[in-house]
Structure formats: C-alpha cells, structure tokens
Amino acid sequence: MKQRYSIFSLVRNALNYHADWQEAWRSPDPKPAYDVIIIGGGGHGLATAYYLAKEHGITNVAVLEKGWLGGGNTGRNTTIVRSNYLWDESAHLYEHALKLWEGLSQDLNYNVMFSQRGIMNLAHTVHDMQALRRRVYAIQLNGIDSEILTPAQIKELVPMLDCSPNARYPIMGASFQRRGGTARHDAVAWGYARGADERGVDIIQNCEVTGFKIVNGTVQGVETTRGFIGAKKVGVVVAGHSGVLAGMAGFRLPLESHPLQALVSEPIKPILDTVVMSPQVHVYVSQSDKGELVLGAGIDAFNSYAQAGSPPIVENQLNALCDLFPAFSRLRMMRQWGGIVDTCPDASPIIGKTPVQNLFINCGWGTGGFKATPGSGNVFAHTLARGEPHPLAVPFALERFTTGYLIDEHGAAGVAH
Amino acid sequence: MTAQKNRLGQGGRIDRTKPLRFTFDGKTYYGYQGDTLASALLANGVSLVGRSFKYHRPRGILSAGAEEPNALIQLGLGDRTEPNLRATQIELYDGLVAESQNRWPSLTTDFGAANSIFQKFIPSGFYYKTFMWPAKGWMFYEKFIRQAAGLGKGPTEQDPDRYDKLYASCDLLIIGAGPSGLAAALAAGRSGARVILVDEQQELGGSLLSERTAEVDGTSAADWVAGAVAELAAMPEVTLLSRTVAWAYYDHNSVSLMERVTDHLGPVAGAKQPRQRLWRVRAKEVILATGAIERPLVYSDNDRPGCMLASAARTYVNRYGSMPGQRAVIMTNNDGAYRAALDLSEAGVTVFAVVDLRSDPQGELVKAARAKGIEIITGHAITGVKGKLAVTGVDIMPLTADGKGVTSASRHIHCDLVLSSGGWQPTVHLHSQTRAKVVWSDDIQAFVPGNKLPGQNNRSIGGAHGVFGLADCLAEGHAAGSEGAARLGFGAQSGQAPSVSGEPAEGALLPVWIVPSDKPVGQGGKHFVDYQNDVTAADVMLAHREGYRSVEHLKRYTTMGMATDQGKTSNVNALAIMAGLRNVEIPSVGTTTFRPPYTPVTLGTFSGIDKGDFLDPIRKTAMHQWHEQHGAVFECVAQWHRPYYYPKLGETMHDAVNREVKAARTGVTIVDASTLGKIDIQGPDAAWFLNMVYTNAWTKLEPGRCRYGLMLGEDGMVFDDGVTSRISENHFHMTTTTGGAPRVMSWLEEWHQCEWPDKKVYFTSVTEQWSVMALNGPLSRKLLEELTTDIPLDDATFPFMSFKDGHLAGVPVRIFRISFTGELSFEVNCKPSHALHVWRALMQAGEKYDITPYGTEAMHVLRAEKGFIIVGQETDGTITPYDLGMDWIMAKSKTDFLGRRSLTREDTKRPDRKHLVGLLTDNPNEVLLEGGQIVAHVKDRPPMEMIGHVTSSYYSPNCNRSIALALVKNGRNRMGETVYLPYEGKVIPAKITEPKFFDSEGKRING
C-alpha cells in the first residue's frame, strides 16, 4: 500500500524535509514472462495496465516503455479534454472517457488538475453554422452536454476575441461544451503509473521492443533491448510508432504518422478562461495554470517520426490567432515542439484484435488521443482481459476498413494512394 | 542631474554626452546612451529588481545577457505594455517606463512573500499531492493558483505597432558576431560569398566588447572590432544584422531570425517603421558562433540580490562603466573568474577575496591576481549569503579533503556583491534544434555539439563548441569562413587569421555541482538551480527520491528549465546533480533537447501585415462592384465572396429570397455563376478519361451537347459533380462546384500523371477565362432574343443540354442551355473583361420584364424545390450515389471508373444505408433548421436514437410551404412515415417524402 497523497501527508513530510516520500513507481527488472505485456508507457498504455489490475484483477502485467513514461504524445499535447463528437460511436467512447476524467484525481489519489473550464468551437460561415448545429443537436440527443452560443455570449465568455462582423473570419456563433476543459498531461501518465505500480504492475522504462515471437499465428512474447519476455497476451499502444510495431508483427495498418506541432507563450496573468478552437483557421488556444497560452494547429501533411514539423503551419496558425485575438500579437512564443500522431483515413481510432492471435492494438487516435486516455485504457483493458472487444470498442475494429463502415470524424474521404 | 552613484568616472562604451531619463517602479533615474536597463539600474545602485515565481524571493540581476533568469521587467504602458522582458537585453531610451513583476503591493514589501513562510510545505510537485478534496474542489483552488502564477501582465488592447516579415537567401549565415563570428564573416566576405551576419546585441563584437587587456592584430579589441565591422559594412554582398536573434533552426538550413527594428527607440518610433521583423533565411551553410554561457555555482542562498555571474560583473564594468557593487567576493572553480577579479579591481571595485574551490590553482591569471594583492582563499567555499533585499556579506568555510563537506571554522566577510563562476556551457541551442546530438566533454565539463544531422549543413565554432581562447576562436572563425566560402565555390582572397597578444594560459577546472554548506542541502539556506522557477538542489533530490529521474521527468516534475529562460543557466547544473544522486555519468541522465525559440519571439512578427483582409484573400468576380453597388449581402464560399441575396429597402432576408425565388419561376432572373470551376480537356483520350472519373458514360456524347456527371473518390463516396460539354471530338469543357474546383483539377492531374501517363490528354483550368451569368425563368429566352442576332434560341435548334457560340450585346459569348433550377435557363459565358457590359446590357433590356438578380440562397431554394443535390451539403464524404438515389447515373455498361470497386463492399452496398429523402413539416410555415437531427421515436429526455439529419431546408414560396432534404436511415423504405426533430426545446413532426417538391415531371425546362 502506497502513502496517500493529501494536504496532511504533505505537512507531515515537510517536518522532516520531505525525506520520506516513496518512489511514485518501482523500477523492476523484467520477469521472464507475464500474463499481459503492454507495449508503450504513455497515458493510454499505463491506463490500460491500471484498469487491467483494478477492474479485471490481472496484475501479472508489464508495461514496456522504450524511453521515459509519458515521453510521447502524452507529454506533447495541448491537454484538451472534450466529448463533443458527431457520430454516436465516437460520442459514446469519448463521453465514457470524460466521465472517468471527472473522478480521476480521486480515483488515482493523484491530482491531474482536470479543469472543466469549457470548450468553445467557433463558426465563421453559414456553412460552418449548419455543420455546427448538426453536431450540437447530435451530441445533445446522445445525452451529452453541448450548446450553441451567440456572438454576444461568446464575447462575454472571451472578451479578448475580436467579434466584429467585418473581421475576415467573422464569428457567427460557437458550440460550447461546459464539461470540457484541460488537464495536466504529465500527471495523467504519472498518476496511472503510480496506481498500476501499487497494484503490482511492473513498469519497465528504457526497454525497447525489437520484435515479436509469433508461433502459428499466435504471439508468444516480445524481443526487447533487455532480452526476450514471454506473454500470454500483448497489447500495442504506441501511437506514432504503431506502424513500426505492426511491421514487426507482419501486418499493415491504415495509418500514417504525421508531425503535430504545439507551442506555448510566456506565462502571463490570466486573460483566457475557456478553451477556444477555430477549426476553420486551424487554431486552438487555452491558458495553462502556469499562465502560458497553449496553442495547437493542424498536422503537417508529410509523414514523419521526427517530433518536429515545418514553420508554415505555425506561422499560419499564429497569423490567424493574432487576428482572432488582436491583443495577443505582443505576447511571445516561449517554446514550440512536435509530436508524432498516427492518423486514420476516417480520423477515428483502431481498438481491438489484429491478424495475430492474442496480439491486440490500440492506435490511430491522431490528434485526439489525450482526451480519450482514461476511456481508451478502460475499454482496451476490457478487450485484453476478455479477448473480446469492449462494447464501446466494437465499431472501432480494424475490420471496418474492409467493410467500409468508417466513422468519419472529419468528413474527408479515404485517401486513394 | 541626479548622480549615478555606481557609475565609473570613465571607460565603457556608453555615451556620457547622451543622458537618458527612465523610471523603474515609478522612481526616476538616469542612464546613458548605450546602457541596458540592467546596466543603468546597477549604475544607480539598484540591485533589487524582481520577485521569484513561486516563493517571491527578492531577486537581482544575475547575468548581462539572454540567459537572465531573474531580472524580468514589465516594460511600457497601456496597449504597448510587454511582460517578462529581460532587463539585461532592454536597451535604454529616453522616457523608458519599467515596472517590476509578480509582487504586491511593492517590490520591497511583497505580500506574496508569505509563500516563503509555507515554503517547506510546497516543494516541487506539491500540487499533484493535494487540492483533491472535495471531488469538485479543483475548480475552486485553481482560481487562486492561476492568479498567483503567470509573472507579468499581457496587454488587453489591440497592438498599435506594425510588424514586417520577409524571406532571404545567402551562401553563409553566420550567427554570432563575437571574435569567431567576425573572423568568419571577414574571411567569407572577402572571398565574395553572400554572407548574413547576425547578432542579438545592439553592437557587433560579442565578448570583445567587454575585453580590457587582450590585443588583436596589435590594436585594442575594441578598435579591431570597429575596423572589422567597417570593412564588412563596405562589402556589397554582406548583410550585417545587429539587434537580431537567430531563434530557430528548421529543416534543410532554414533559420528564423527576429530583428528588433525600433524597440530601442521607444514606443514613438513604431508608426513610421515596423517594430520588429521576422527573417526567414535559407542558407547554403550555417556557421554557429553563438559563444558560451557562464554557469553559476549552486551555493546556499545564491539568489540574493547582489549575487551575479563573474563574467557579467566584468561586462558591466568594462562595457558599461557601471559597478554592480562596491565590495566584491568571488567564488570560482576555474581560472576565468580571475579576469573579473583583475578587471573589477582595476576599475576601482574592492575585491576582498577570490574563494577558489580548488586547493591549489596555479594558472597565470591566478598569479596575476595574487600579484595585484587580491586575497585568494583556496580550498574554501561560500557557505551562506547574508542579507534579504540585498547582499550584506558571506560566510566562508574550508572544504573537507574530499570537497563534499566543510569543516567548522567559519569566516565572515562584509560585501555587497557575490560573484560566482562554475565554468562555461557552449550555447548549443541552435545545433540541438537541428535535431543533431550534443556530447559531453570531460575537458570543459560541458556539452558540445556532436555530428551534424544529415540534410543540415551547419558547423559550430569558437565558444559554441567549447573553444574559449581568444586566439583559437579567431583562428577557427577565419578557417570556417574561408573554407565555407571555398566549399561554395568562392576561391578568392580571404586574408590572414587575426593574431592575438596578451592572452594568459588558463589552468584546469574543478567540477563542483553543489557547493556544500554547514547544513545538509534543503535544511539550511536554499541552493537555487533554476532561479526563475524557484527549483532548488533539494527539489532535484526530491524528484530523485520519488523516481522522476530521467532528465525529462526531472524537468517536468520540478519545472526546472521550463521558465522563460528555458534553463540557460540551470540545465547542466541540474543534470549533474541528478547524475551525482544516481551515481552515473552526466550524459546517461540524458541531454535536454533544445526547442525553438532560443529566446521568446513576438507572435505579431508571424503576421507581418497579413491582418484583417490580408489574412486570407477574398476572391471577387468581374461583376463584384455591381453587386456591391446594388446592395448585395455577400456569402463566403471557399475564398469567394458571392452575392447571398439582394435586399431591397426594408426587406428582410426572408422577403428578399422569396421575391428572388418567385421571379425565377414567373419572369426572368439573373445570377452570377462565375465562381463555378471550369476545366478545358483536350486530347484523343479525353472521352476515355471522363469515363474513368465520372460514373456515367461519355463516349457517345455528341459535340455541342452537355451532360451532368458525378465524381467519386476511390472509396466510392461522392466527391464532386458538374456539367461537362463536348466542344469537339477531342475537346471537352468541364464544370465543377465552386469549392471543389482546385480539388478536381489536381485530382485529374494526379490520376493522369501518376496512374495513366500514357493517355493522351491535357487539362487546363479556365475557371477565370469565363464569366458566367445564368438567366432563369420563362421570360429568359425572350430577353436573350433581344440581344443576339446570331444565336437561334428555339428548342429545336438550341435544345436543353446543348450550347451555342455567338454574340450577345455585341460581344462574343458561349451560351449553355443547362439548368440548376428546372426552369428554362441559359448560362451565358463571356470574357470577364466584357462581363460587366453584358450584365448591364441584360439588366437594361430586362428592366421591362422586371429582371431580378438573385443570390446563392435563392439558388439553393430553387434547386431544392427540384431536389437537386449540392455536394458538401447533401454529401459529407460518407455518401454514395445510391444513398442519393442517383442509380440512374451509374453506368452499368462500364467495366471501370474511380470508386467502382468500393461500392460493392459489405457496408457500402447495404440496402438500409442513409438515403436522401424529402421532409415536409406538419406545419407548412415551420422551416426546419439545417443540421437538425431526426428521430423515429421521441423520448422524454435524451439519449434518443437518431436516424438521420436535415441537409437542406428552406421556405419555398413556389410550394407555399417549407421544404427540406434529409439523409435518413433506410429512408426510401419509409415514405410517408412521420419522424420527429427534437431541438431548441421543441419537437417538430415531419413526414418523409420523395426529395422533389416542384414540377416533378420536369415540364418547365422548356418554358
């Protein structure tokens, strides 16, 4: 049993100069074999391990991370959490995640700073407004909170926005999900790691998977930089590198890995209390608790594993931002970076079985992975434990690319070569 | 004028004939032209300039450059105010207004300092461990945390200043104009190469500007710099950029620079010139001469105002004639700090002692200091700093043999300045930004650039790769410049490497990462590692204890290196301390990857002038001015501005659209359809190609005739549509949707060039070669007849779905008899330069028929009355032709067309997919909202199962009721069913019908 975190334990430990705090998680050597191996120590992988132990009693589990926990997209995203998705399948999955977010700090006894400050999606044209209504009404009928704001209401919530009708992209309205917001991304990985470790899961960092041992189409274990490790079941949760792992296992995925760039401004006193997104001009912005404006844009078009994108994306994004928020133009960019997002043709994830027996995959979250973390881990744990997909995961099977039952969350068609 | 009590009588590069007045926290001071805000404050004896982020500790000025973590300033007022600027980089100008940050009510009495009472309860990561009760409590706590965080204040008004951005190219981009950079620029410049030399400071010269003794080419460093800069300035192919920071190094040698054009002149200058300028440089080769940054030592209470880097003090004295203090003590683990000792005492600062952590330093500088009578206390450490708002003295203790502890015997020295030097870290930021590795050098105990990344072409020279001797830096610079130029084909004269005299040799450095104190670390004073984020050695130990041991976990858990200085003075110290705790080599803890920008860069520079209407072009047709003059309301379609409707005086949108829609079926109307995409297709395989990209058959279409076609993606989903006409056997004229025009053009080229290159066909976009105005309505033929002599308009010679060439109103036109309204309709195509003439002629002749111009909304209503789809409205990338009930356009005879195979996939061929249907509300005046979701069974609250949504919905004055198109699951088998639309707090019943509401037999097409 680990120390509980609380104001009281904090005070108690202060008295002897914080000398008695335990490790948040152990650093064990890998055992020869496990019931379940999860490849990928990001938020989704760690959450999967946590729920395997907590809800399915499967604790003989190892999480293998080639670098450091949360070093991938978990620690590189813009921390937005929402469930305002168009199609029923997505809405249910992301709402499942949002409900878990709402109790996550207490469940983990680790403050992930989930802040339900509201998410606003701006509409700039008549067509935007039609699409926005379609989306909001669908979300509402799925029993999820979402509303439509008038420009006046928008101005009230976000006074910094230029709501003048003669703007190049006039603001005609917005959808608003009050239960949406942001969370502290690193804390999510650390909290799940601590919780999983407490329940007996081995978390093994600096352990890169180099191959699979597959006999008669069934996975037996993984080759790693720290030797062979046997496993009854293996779950692959490696986001941008899913294609590489699939390659090792001998199958292909409908994925491309792209850079997704983000940046933060210098910290300033609070000026923006909600998350504002403008899909049309490819900007989303929020202000972190440290005071930094956190900005994201669209993905770079080209394939890349570099965790770095090209300047035009950021330039266009900041160009648009300064037009939406004229006062921001004197603020300064403090740090920019990139992640590697694995995108599906229909902008929806893949959760479930693979052509290899007992090898399961959870990938394709594209730019939307962080918000799904608890839900993704939760349904994937169920899928691993039962060997059958969680009901919410069924529509997201790899199969859909064969049948054509895509869940198109961006309205774009499949890319012909 | 008020005296500047710490200003030296002479020396420095400031202009004593140009005094400048400025205020700091409301108090007025004076400095000189050439001062930074920091040097001017110090000259005025101001050492307390800020409060720290978390504990609100009083802070002074640590450095003299970009690495400054403490002296962050709120500069300027109102709409021009700027937070978090480094006093060490703010050039002084007359009337400058500066405020300290993160304190209330004042810098000397800051209530926030209460935090330091609780400081033992708020170590790194404390917020992860608490604020979890009650369950929803975080939203409450967060408010206070947000208020407490955030340093300075952002402006809330529109930015009044202008910005500029441009592209530039060169052979060699040299970053840093210190000794090595200048030498490189001279060598390359002389050879005739195109050189851009940038330096972030107001003057080129770098460390040479702070040099008192060493001589270059037989003259003083300052004179040599002046000569070098003059020679470079005279070279036509050399661009010198001072006040310009190279902040990002992107792929393939593209480097971003930010030039501070008028910041140093104060706010007034902004109007005439841009305030700042973004340079996007593409270089053939990049030379990184970015120098090195001195590391502070990590000792107890090393953050007191008056604690400073040794090299910084030397710069203030030598370059600015400004004394950071009167009585100094210096602690060091290397010889470099002795330069400060010598120069400071030369300038008249009392240097009480140099406390050297090494037991027996023997370098020439050490000897020189001794000779000067400066006390040198070897094998000792500063174990504590006295004073809160300013340093009043230090405690010194002898180090134990192993150097890890101190023995009891203590000595106290009164002083107001504590200098430290822990060695130098090369400025490898830009090298690291190329995504190349850095490697650890045991010689200098610092990270140096590793091999360059393939695809990049950069090299680091001088201090930037750990070469610190002046002579060596100049030699390296000269070599890099001439070799670089030679590699790029410039062989000419690059001259001799500059020679240096008076440069003493230096002894070795002793790595000491935590200077021990009489109390265990974390229990006595604070050993700060990251000043700005208040991260101490104890925090690093806590992170280690709790398992946050990789460099990235350390940074993220303690926030070390995440402040506005991005850890320029703290990263290596923190890494080394963690390495010690883990008992491993420093590099195996990890190296931090530096991300852009090197120093923060203004967001406005990314816009340049591209604001407002320049943010994104608005495309206008040839008749745009006419539409404006006639009161059109415009709608944004792709980048086009199209007339939405033309309200007459006092008309609502509803009134206007109804009038326009009625006119189209009773009289004659005109609409500007110029924005439709048009593609000219020529070649013997043109018809074959159309067969591949459209679902229907094209081979048999006769010249002079037109046909409607539907395009699918290879996934079988509807992608675009339009009418294509056969001009001659091998010549077609294709039209596309307005939004789809560019997409379709590249779609055709892609398939032709990549998949069927052997097919003989050429595509040319002619969207803007033609202006298009469509006449609709029973009287349209009558009107045209009046204006043409050579085009027969009767059904026999000019039937529906055909075109004719001829003249209208005296100019050449091509008229298509096609219809998007189901009415008798003629689409007049003419030259854009004639368009206004033709349009006016039609309006004039049409006056007697009360010709009515209409916009996109009326167009939508008219086609909806007929059940014609709009791609992007009835479709969304998930809809097949069968879903739309357009089986008639799917050629059965053809063996192949794009998307064909996908239509037979298991899900795509399902009979019960969503189908396009009509919806009629029970209440004929109720107009459904587009996007409205449809349910078969209403429940008293959500969730409810949705079976489809409304794609188009209007009031139809011709049907005298509302009409709507919708996509409904299995809709074609639900004709007559009543469904419900629950939204906006009401439930609207509607009946499913055929998606046709007017003239379903299509009789009106011939008028």
Added chain:
Amino acid sequence: MFLITCPYCGARDEHEFGYGHEAHIARPTPAEYEQMSDAEWAQYLFMRKNTKGVHFERWVHTKGCRRWFNVARHTVTHEILAVYEMGKPAPQIDTEKK
C-alpha cells in the same frame, strides 16, 4: 521548412508543394479488383507502410509546374536522398539508414 528539388523547376521551398503520400501503389485493374476480396481491396485503399526511415513518397509542385514526382525522404532526419520522375522505379537506397 523543407527545400525540395522539383525535377523540372529546381529547388523550391516546401510551401510550393503538395504532399502525395506513399509512392508506388499501383491501382488494380478491373480484372484484378473484380477478383479481390474486400480485405484485399482495403490493402490497396487504406493500408500503408508508414516507413520509419527512408520513405518513398509522392509530391506535386502545386504552385509551380503542377507536375507530380517521387521523393525518397528519411522520415526521421527529413533528409531528401533522391528525387525521381513519376513512373521511374524506386532507386536503391540503404533503407536501414537511420
């Protein structure tokens, strides 16, 4: 910002180009795809190598000559190792290169 050498116009900045994704994916003929299972068709339509290392991909010079061409580019370093015309076979490049 990439510097891409269009085989026809020469070296230009990335913003002049459009990305065409994985190269050398031939479209099955009707005769072939009639025989294909939905799964096999999905391989052509959606499944990709997504190579980490040297990736053979298509670009189009959108703002220039509007010609399509192939590029061999390392997806980790972004180094461009070869540019070659449409229809030409992929050049031999040490794909182990990291």
Added chain:
Amino acid sequence: MVEAYQRRSALNHFGLAARANQGGHATAGVILGESAHRTIINIRGDANDAAFINAVKSVTGVDLPTKANTVNKAGDTGILWLGPNEWWVVTTPDRSDELVPALRQAFQGQHTAVVDVTESRTVITISGPKARDALARGISLDLHPRVFGPGQCAQTGMSKCNVLLHQTDDKPSYDIYVLKSFSDYLWQWTEKIATDFGLAISAA
C-alpha cells in the same frame, strides 16, 4: 467596335491611370502598375518533338524555350516556360482570335493543346531599386542577380496567391501574372508593402 471600348481591366476600379499622373517616379523605390488585356495562350506539347518546336516558331516567330524557368522573346511576343510540356505565348492585346486558330492549325496531327487564358489573368508590373525588397516580403524565391535575372520566369507563391513572376530587365522590373479574382488582394497587398519603400504608379 463594341468589344474594345466595353472592356474593363481587372484593376480598373483603382483608377490607376489618374494616380500615374501624380508622378514621384524619379524618387520612388517601387513603381507599380497594371498591364491589362495582355494576350496569353497556354500551349501544351512535346518539347522533344522537332515538329512541335517548328510549329511554334512558324506561328509566333519565337524559339520555344526548353530550358526551365526561361523566356524567349521576338518582337512583342514572348514564350514563357511553365513546365516540361507547358508554355505561355504572351503578346500584345487582342491577338488570341488570330493566334489560337493559327497554332491549332500548325499543330495538326500532334498531341497538343492550345487554350486561350488571356482573360483569366492580369499583370501587375513592379520595378525600381527597391522592387526586390518589396517582392522578398511575399516571395521565397532567391531573386539575387546571381540567381535570377532578366529573361527568367518562375511560377511560385506571392503573399497568399499563386503567381508567375517574369523579370523583364535589370532595373529590375518584373511582370507578375495573377488570376483576376486574386488581383484585387494582391494589388492592395503589394501597394501596402511598397509604401514603405516610396511608391509611384505607372501608366499601363
């Protein structure tokens, strides 16, 4: 005839002719103008086919430029290289009706295309000692005399529009071909940039 006097140039509404008379050309860093109604004919064909090259020469009197990004001129007719199998024949206004049929005639039996695109574009002319500095605000091409000189052309992006840039002399002067629907934007954008360098307007 009606045709001629009813024609309006794309930038007509900016009243450039009037502004041209306000002078300032001697001191201006940048001189902007519109060259309207220039005849532009897009031709496609095989650059390795002598018959094609000869046909072009026979009709236009100009040698087909086969070197990338170059322009050949003869009299008031020029041929601009657009791509490996694409060119523009550019000449004085109102020549399309004569040249298009003539070219089609000359190309008989070859796989070629001739398309009149005269009306789709207008030409913004920019010249003067600061013209390069102004262009550098919107064009990422290296326009240094060592790299790009008179007789060279390039299709590229300028600000947020696609253009064809042709350097016509070493003052330097450039022709910027732009789609008419973007010309309003590009003119105003360029004019705003040019103001910082001292702007004058030239008569067509």
